[in-house]
Amino acid sequence: MCGIIAVIRQKSTRVPVPAAPLAQNLADLHAQLAAPTADLCDRLLDAADQLEQVDQVLRGVAGLRSLLFDPDATAAIARQAAVLQADAESLELALDQP
Numbered sequence: 001m002c003g004i005i006a007v008i009r010q011k012s013t014r015v016p017v018p019a020a021p022l023a024q025n026l027a028d029l030h031a032q033l034a035a036p037t038a039d040l041c042d043r044l045l046d047a048a049d050q051l052e053q054v055d056q057v058l059r060g061v062a063g064l065r066s067l068l069f070d071p072d073a074t075a076a077i078a079r080q081a082a083v084l085q086a087d088a089e090s091l092e093l094a095l096d097q098p
Helices: 020-034 040-058 060-069 071-096
Strands: none
Touching (some): 040 060, 060 071
């Protein structure tokens, strides 16, 4: 887990988005990574794109407010992030096998 360090220079103009759909996006991403229907490279590229989108939404004051307003969704996001980390570690181990 990492800490959040912020320097706020001006008032944010972004509107916080609901956090619950982000947790569902991460859960869907886990299912996509587990599905053997597509090429692994394509699945990983798609996963990276989706994770970057979630990251962008959660950045800054608007992202922080999204997380603070919905503690249950925040916990779900943390759980899904742990699942995705385990997915990444499993894929890395599988790729290291001869």
